[in-house]
Amino acid sequence: MNLTLRIWRQRSSEQAGAMTTYEVRDISPDMSFLEMLDVLNEELILRGEDPVAFDHDCREGICGACGMVINGQAHGPERTTTCQLHMRHFQDGDTIDVEPWRAAAFPVVRDLVVDRSAFDRVIGAGGYITAPTGSAPEAHATPVPKEAADTAFEHAECIGCGACVAACPNGSAMLFTSAKVVHLNSLPQGAPERESRVLGMVAAMDEQGFGGCTNTGECATACPKGIPLPSIAAMNREYLRALRKGAPGRV
Amino acid sequence: MALATRTAHPSALRTLWGSTIGKKTVMAGTGVIMLLFLIAHMLGNLKIFFGPGDFNSYAAWLRTIGQPVLHHSWYLWLQRTALVACVVLHGVAAYQLSRRDRAARPQRYAHRQPARGSYATRTMRWGGVILGLFIVWHILDLTTGTLNPRGEAGHPYEDIVADFQVWYVDLIYIAAMLALGLHIRHGFWSAAQTLGANSRTRDRALKAAANVLAAVLTAGFVLVPVAVMTGLVN
Amino acid sequence: MTSYSDFTVGAPIADTKAPDGPVAERWDRRRFEAKLVNPANRRKLTVIVVGTGLAGGAAGATLAEQGYRVVQFCYQDSPRRAHSIAAQGGINAAKDYRNDGDSVHRLFYDTVKGGDFRSRESNVHRLAQVSVQIIDQCVAQGVPFAREYGGLLDTRSFGGVQVSRTFYARGQTGQQLLLGAYQALSRQIDAGAVEMHPRTEMLDLVVIDGRARGIVARDLVTGRISVHLADAVVLATGGYGNVFHLSTNAKNSNATAIWRAHRRGAYFANPCYTQIHPTCIPRSGDHQSKLTLMSESLRNDGRIWVPRAKGDTRPPQQIPEHERDYYLERIYPSFGNLVPRDIASRAAKNVCDEGRGVGPGGQGVYLDFADAIDRMGREKVAEKYGNLFEMYERITAEDPYTRPMRIYPAVHYTMGGLWVDYDLQTTVPGLFAIGEANFSDHGANRLGASALMQGLADGYFVLPATIGDYLARHPHQEADPGHPAVAEAVADTEDRLALLLSVDGDRTPESFHRELGALLWEECGMARNDAGLRKALDRIPQLREEFWRRVRVPGTGTELNQQLEKANRIADHLELAELMCLDALHRTESCGGHFREESQTPDGEARRDDEHFSYVAAWEHGGDGAPVLHREELAFEYVHPTQRSYA
Numbered sequence A: 001m002n003l004t005l006r007i008w009r010q011r012s013s014e015q016a017g018a019m020t021t022y023e024v025r026d027i028s029p030d031m032s033f034l035e036m037l038d039v040l041n042e043e044l045i046l047r048g049e050d051p052v053a054f055d056h057d058c059r060e061g062i063c064g065a066c067g068m069v070i071n072g073q074a075h076g077p078e079r080t081t082t083c084q085l086h087m088r089h090f091q092d093g094d095t096i097d098v099e100p101w102r103a104a105a106f107p108v109v110r111d112l113v114v115d116r117s118a119f120d121r122v123i124g125a126g127g128y129i130t131a132p133t134g135s136a137p138e139a140h141a142t143p144v145p146k147e148a149a150d151t152a153f154e155h156a157e158c159i160g161c162g163a164c165v166a167a168c169p170n171g172s173a174m175l176f177t178s179a180k181v182v183h184l185n186s187l188p189q190g191a192p193e194r195e196s197r198v199l200g201m202v203a204a205m206d207e208q209g210f211g212g213c214t215n216t217g218e219c220a221t222a223c224p225k226g227i228p229l230p231s232i233a234a235m236n237r238e239y240l241r242a243l244r245k246g247a248p249g250r251v
Numbered sequence B: 001m002a003l004a005t006r007t008a009h010p011s012a013l014r015t016l017w018g019s020t021i022g023k024k025t026v027m028a029g030t031g032v033i034m035l036l037f038l039i040a041h042m043l044g045n046l047k048i049f050f051g052p053g054d055f056n057s058y059a060a061w062l063r064t065i066g067q068p069v070l071h072h073s074w075y076l077w078l079q080r081t082a083l084v085a086c087v088v089l090h091g092v093a094a095y096q097l098s099r100r101d102r103a104a105r106p107q108r109y110a111h112r113q114p115a116r117g118s119y120a121t122r123t124m125r126w127g128g129v130i131l132g133l134f135i136v137w138h139i140l141d142l143t144t145g146t147l148n149p150r151g152e153a154g155h156p157y158e159d160i161v162a163d164f165q166v167w168y169v170d171l172i173y174i175a176a177m178l179a180l181g182l183h184i185r186h187g188f189w190s191a192a193q194t195l196g197a198n199s200r201t202r203d204r205a206l207k208a209a210a211n212v213l214a215a216v217l218t219a220g221f222v223l224v225p226v227a228v229m230t231g232l233v234n
Numbered sequence C: 001m002t003s004y005s006d007f008t009v010g011a012p013i014a015d016t017k018a019p020d021g022p023v024a025e026r027w028d029r030r031r032f033e034a035k036l037v038n039p040a041n042r043r044k045l046t047v048i049v050v051g052t053g054l055a056g057g058a059a060g061a062t063l064a065e066q067g068y069r070v071v072q073f074c075y076q077d078s079p080r081r082a083h084s085i086a087a088q089g090g091i092n093a094a095k096d097y098r099n100d101g102d103s104v105h106r107l108f109y110d111t112v113k114g115g116d117f118r119s120r121e122s123n124v125h126r127l128a129q130v131s132v133q134i135i136d137q138c139v140a141q142g143v144p145f146a147r148e149y150g151g152l153l154d155t156r157s158f159g160g161v162q163v164s165r166t167f168y169a170r171g172q173t174g175q176q177l178l179l180g181a182y183q184a185l186s187r188q189i190d191a192g193a194v195e196m197h198p199r200t201e202m203l204d205l206v207v208i209d210g211r212a213r214g215i216v217a218r219d220l221v222t223g224r225i226s227v228h229l230a231d232a233v234v235l236a237t238g239g240y241g242n243v244f245h246l247s248t249n250a251k252n253s254n255a256t257a258i259w260r261a262h263r264r265g266a267y268f269a270n271p272c273y274t275q276i277h278p279t280c281i282p283r284s285g286d287h288q289s290k291l292t293l294m295s296e297s298l299r300n301d302g303r304i305w306v307p308r309a310k311g312d313t314r315p316p317q318q319i320p321e322h323e324r325d326y327y328l329e330r331i332y333p334s335f336g337n338l339v340p341r342d343i344a345s346r347a348a349k350n351v352c353d354e355g356r357g358v359g360p361g362g363q364g365v366y367l368d369f370a371d372a373i374d375r376m377g378r379e380k381v382a383e384k385y386g387n388l389f390e391m392y393e394r395i396t397a398e399d400p401y402t403r404p405m406r407i408y409p410a411v412h413y414t415m416g417g418l419w420v421d422y423d424l425q426t427t428v429p430g431l432f433a434i435g436e437a438n439f440s441d442h443g444a445n446r447l448g449a450s451a452l453m454q455g456l457a458d459g460y461f462v463l464p465a466t467i468g469d470y471l472a473r474h475p476h477q478e479a480d481p482g483h484p485a486v487a488e489a490v491a492d493t494e495d496r497l498a499l500l501l502s503v504d505g506d507r508t509p510e511s512f513h514r515e516l517g518a519l520l521w522e523e524c525g526m527a528r529n530d531a532g533l534r535k536a537l538d539r540i541p542q543l544r545e546e547f548w549r550r551v552r553v554p555g556t557g558t559e560l561n562q563q564l565e566k567a568n569r570i571a572d573h574l575e576l577a578e579l580m581c582l583d584a585l586h587r588t589e590s591c592g593g594h595f596r597e598e599s600q601t602p603d604g605e606a607r608r609d610d611e612h613f614s615y616v617a618a619w620e621h622g623g624d625g626a627p628v629l630h631r632e633e634l635a636f637e638y639v640h641p642t643q644r645s646y647a
């Protein structure tokens, strides 16, 4: 296939960027989207131009490193990560627009690479269970009902890619944050920190400059791991419950 | 470790108003109160089909609620105060959140996202502004009578009939009712989500309920101008 | 540049610091004998941890909990993305929740035997002991392991062992374990106890007066080179499978940290031990950037075959039953499709070498579920393997329900790594290596679900106990930033990067990586022989020379420059590859993942040579001269070496 790519090029966070047009030829439908960009980059290097920078690592859809907005959709037209999107979902002759995640909380580092460290700070504000090494009781001391274990697992699947923020018209991190809150708050091990966790994480989320949620639902549509929209409701419930209980929140 | 150093105890209310989720909760709470009022209001309005006597005395009765504990019209003023507070809180929260939301996406995508959210979802902000303007106009029209072609205190039936003889008033009302329908269609489900009442098992039921509620309220309200226009009520 | 075509033999390694006495008591004894650091003094001690995978993440969080100052690094944008996240299958632990006869001793036994008697008994026994605590720790952290309806943990059996001791979280065990460690680490970062440097790559080790005192690192966003000094340095930087270019490792996994440490004096042990996984999705063309693993569990119900005739290009459904060769069932009637990884991999290579491979380039064999679907019904098959089938279909656009899957072996794991003693300390005092970066516990072959166990054992339990002994013996003394060794390490790094940028040749870094990988796969892959290894040892120095003459790295060193990162890693791969071939050449026996064609039984199985090779090969960097081999002889007091047989 031959394709026209319009890619956001921006040298650094300080410099202005623009969409730039490239042509790629002989793209195999079996290539992944990132492999297609590899082909482009190899050509650019030999032509003496700067290759396109993008984040990636596992290329298996699990590390959450990759992510770009393809034709206006986070991770492109399929419900998967960019590294697992294959070129067979495009047509010969297509023009494809490629842009970085756009959100105030995710400043562009270069080209398609953005800084998602805000997510790490949200996790640091309570997205854990305090269990210092060696202090753990025998694993079978607390049985976890299968249903709770399944709910926890489903939410723990979030790969922290940031597609939810990129897709949300408000650049909101509600889906990401709710995934972790629901994961930990549905387990008995997570119960002691249930209130401080949600208060801390929501405060951090706001502090990092993510927008609020207007229940648009784009996030859940874009999420490659299928974190469901009602998880946001579950987090809201936890949050209001924590406020009612007046648990010490962290600001 | 120094985990405790950042622990502070702001009051729950301050935390509520200070966080995005909290502000949204205020919107949802006030929205639901207004919604309850509108359901009652709509049912009340439908009394217009029983003729001027019934309707006017119903309006008069409204002013006697709570008597003799409350003075004449006190209940109404309480309700008005509450509703004004709701509109103001709802509007201020909406305004502040909208600004924040816009700031969180400073640069738009060159390739606009194919619209996927429903029309109702995307029109919440403008729809809300339309509703706000409508409410001001509506109060000047039917409560104070300032803008009403007739505007006679104690005769709402006649005022309404006078109103809907005018084509552009019909237009304004009907447009506002459609805006209301859309606002509720997303708003009701959204409020359930915000207040944490939604869950995976309830999601579909809540969406269906929102559609029914929006349709019933819009139809219920629109019936009045339509009835006047068709001469069913005069 | 150094030449590796020859080597010299140095003094054998006598002391591994493992206490003697009954193997089951050694770990307790070592912990008891270790000196402790007063909690008040820990605050003054800084430990650098490079890497945030299972090993590094667990170590960083634990050391910070203990009160040390931790300064931690990873090259990804977040510690949560370390390569450990990709592990699918599960983690072993001798919990014996099934009451099926498992025990610490059995896990110990299985691991020593599985490693084909090339690992240290003391270490392996400790690993088995600690495995039990790992599960407790992870459950307490909220890792959502699979559970049964009664609310208790579920286990499954894995990789040919007879007990069910593998704990799992669907197909995402590595992810869930890593997130547990990452969250514990995040808590310490938030508390200020860990200073985290994401997107920062270690490019050299600083050794002052014979002790590891810090690292030279490059901020990958700004390109700034910085020096970080500390009281001890821990490398948790993962394996080096990407030397092969195509592997199941994450794209950016690399050997730079351990290779640079090797060049600064740390011995490199058993570099030739690589594990090749039999069930990966074959490459679809030259554009292929990495290989994807399909869970081994597929072999439980799928049947592996190739056409009987060479060059048979008919679609698989049109090849009648009697023209198919179910070669594993034919050669290994008792184990059939379930023979161990190395055997299954080699058999696939053999049939493809005969010209009977299928798919693009004849590099693939069929894994057929038609019988399973007939027997269990499509529903049942979907229930068991649905997500794997989906993944396969997403990548290949072929429907495995109606058309047999194509699979091929791929490089998956490296058992070799930095040589460490029982305390996980390398030969450079103050430099520790944990996780896949060291060579410690798996011998010549790793059992499924044991890498996660080792990474977490090292990170949560072993290193935090042993590093204290070193730190107690080396009270805090500020390292001198003005020391010539610091300036030298920085200058080396800067020169090297400047050189890469200045060549301005006509080949991309990637093209060298591809070429190196193809060579290594051919000559130092599933089967190795004298002639091939010598050929590779001739070719690699030429390729390296060509690299430094013809590579083109665009851009500058003072910005995010992914090609510069890559070129710098490939430069190290080009050196390590040679040591791998040399190690493979010198070890003329076959063992575990290392199969020398010259050393096989009449029926084609690997033949160990315990008399000559029952040792760990620890290589010392030879500077400008040849590498120096130090042997650590292995003693087997508890598990007695036997020849494996699966026929």
Ligand SMILES: Cc1cc2nc3c(=O)[nH]c(=O)nc-3n(C[C@H](O)[C@H](O)[C@H](O)COP(=O)(O)OP(=O)(O)OC[C@H]3O[C@@H](n4cnc5c(N)ncnc54)[C@H](O)[C@@H]3O)c2cc1C
Residues within 6 Å of the ligand: C050, C051, C052, C053, C054, C055, C056, C073, C074, C075, C076, C079, C081, C082, C083, C084, C085, C086, C087, C088, C089, C090, C091, C173, C174, C200, C201, C202, C203, C236, C237, C238, C239, C248, C249, C250, C253, C254, C256, C257, C293, C412, C413, C434, C435, C436, C437, C448, C449, C450, C451, C452, C453, C455
């Ligand atoms: C596809 C796949 C599936 C697997 N499945 C299983 C399984 O089911 N069970 C099992 O037990 N094992 C499995 N393994 C093996 C196992 O995942 C790994 O051996 C293990 O996770 C390695 O962990 P680690 O902590 O040592 O290193 P890694 O997780 O590789 O972490 C390395 C860290 O070091 C950092 N780093 C590296 N170099 C530098 C540098 N120069 N500067 C700064 N930072 C650096 C990286 O950023 C990263 O944080 C699997 C492996 C693969 C590839």
Ligand code: HEM
Residues within 6 Å of the ligand: A213, A214, A215, B024, B025, B027, B028, B030, B031, B032, B034, B035, B038, B087, B090, B091, B094, B124, B125, B127, B128, B129, B131, B132, B133, B183, B184, B186, B187, B188, B190, B191, B192, B194, B195
């Ligand atoms: C002053 C005029 C009004 C303005 C400016 C306004 C604006 C908004 C906005 C911007 C939202 C947010 C949409 C979202 O987050 O999904 C919203 C939600 C809502 N509005 Fe209004 N609105 C107004 C009047 C009303 C009225 C009269 C009602 C009563 C029916 C109402 C009921 C709701 C409800 C129930 C919600 C959902 C709250 C939530 O999402 O949690 N609004 N409004």
Ligand code: HEM
Residues within 6 Å of the ligand: B038, B041, B045, B059, B062, B076, B079, B080, B083, B131, B135, B138, B139, B142, B143, B156, B160, B173, B176, B177, B180, B221, B222, B224, B225
């Ligand atoms: C066709 C539809 C409507 C008709 C015929 C109607 C009619 C009236 C009348 C007659 C009154 C005066 C009642 C009195 O003072 O006794 C009134 C008041 C009011 N109406 Fe409506 N209304 C309609 C729609 C709406 C809508 C859609 C809203 C809100 C979005 C609304 C909000 C109000 C409010 C806030 C008051 C003031 C209540 C008070 O003063 O206490 N109305 N309406």
Ligand code: SF4
Residues within 6 Å of the ligand: A157, A158, A159, A160, A161, A162, A163, A164, A165, A175, A176, A179, A219, A222, A223, A224, A225, A226, A227
């Ligand atoms: S919630 Fe989904 S979209 Fe958002 S970060 Fe997690 S996996 Fe990505």
Ligand code: F3S
Residues within 6 Å of the ligand: A167, A168, A169, A170, A171, A172, A173, A174, A175, A212, A213, A214, A215, A216, A217, A218, A219, A220, A232
């Ligand atoms: S798209 Fe955004 S508005 Fe809420 S529902 Fe998702 S975070």
Ligand code: FES
Residues within 6 Å of the ligand: A055, A056, A057, A058, A059, A060, A061, A062, A063, A064, A065, A066, A067, A081, A082, A083, A084
């Ligand atoms: S590269 Fe890891 S999820 Fe895409």
